[in-house]
Amino acid sequence: MNIAERHQQIINKLQKEGKVNVTDLCADLDVSSVTIRKDLKLLEDKGLLFRTHGGATLHNPYTIDRSVNEKEKIQSSEKMRIGSTAAKLLEPNDSVLIASGTTVLALAKSIQPKSNLTVMTSALNVALELIKHPEIEVFQLGGLLRRSSSSVTGTYAESVLPDFSFSKLFLGVDGIDLEFGLTTTNVTEAHLNRQMIMASQKTIVLADSTKFGKRGFGRICGFDDIDQIITDRGVSDYVVRTLEGMGIKVTIV
Structure with missing residues (x-):
């Protein structure tokens, strides 16, 4: 196999799976890791992929912080379907925790309570x-308000959480990377999200398909801490199989 054929094989695998790793490419193409890394560098120089730690992806894996008003316009119909599906998981007299983000905002817009519901956010x-609904008792965490996300972060918000227990956490993220885990663009928000996970019996991630293969600056957690992910049909079969192999329920809307 010459270099052009090898490069085509790499691109084909990328288009099929969304990402590749050096170890698998070495086995598939019967060449050394040094050769594969040189191939990936050449393909990246041509703008055909982005190199990552131990492999490559078709899309830029690094996400940037955007304002909530800007993010709300991205994948808006997918987010509303995800939010509507998540709302169906609420039970009578539930006590839940809702983090920040435009996809969990879609959840809030979809909630039509038929009985009492307690929400901390x-x-x-x-x-x-949520305050529009008399059936919902809303607890607003306090702390430093981030303008870009309209959400609070900081030690004051974190200090409250150990005094409560929630049946479910609905978590929004900026990135889901199969190697690195779940991330957000803000490290203090990532730390608050970790405390939310600890305070909840079940963690449900709401993320549209554009979040997969991306990494934010702050790591929230690995996949062991996640019970369910609700996403849209844009997610690849490879990603779904991998997540389900980790014991995570994947719901596609």
Whole structure:
């Protein structure tokens, strides 16, 4: 196999699976890791892929912080379907925790309570959406308000959480990387999210398919801490199989 054929094989695998790793490519193409890394460098120089730790991906894996108003317009119909599906998981007299993000805001907009519901949230826009319903008791976490996300972070918000127990956490993220885990662009928000996971019996991630293969600056957790992910049909079969192999329930809307 010459270099052009090898490069085509790498691109074909990338298009099929969304990402590749050096070890698998070495086995598939019967060449050394040094050769594969040189191939990936050449393909990256041509703008055909992005190298990552131990492999490569078709899309830029690093996400940037955007304002909530900007993010709300991205994948808006997918987010509303995800939010509507998540709302069906609420039970009578439930006590849940809702983190921040435009996908969990879609959840808040989808909730039509038929019985009492208790919600604690770090997101001001989520609280303002839920306070419209007399059946919902809303607890707003306090702390430093981030303008870009309309949510609070910091030690004050974190200090409250150990005094409560929630049946479910609905978590929004900026990135889901099969090697690195779940991330957000803000490290203090990532730390608050970890405390939320510890306070909840079940963690449900709401993320549209554009979040897969991306990494934010702050790591929230690995996949051992996640029970379910609700996403849209844009996620690849390879990613779904991998997540289900980890014991995570994947719901596609």
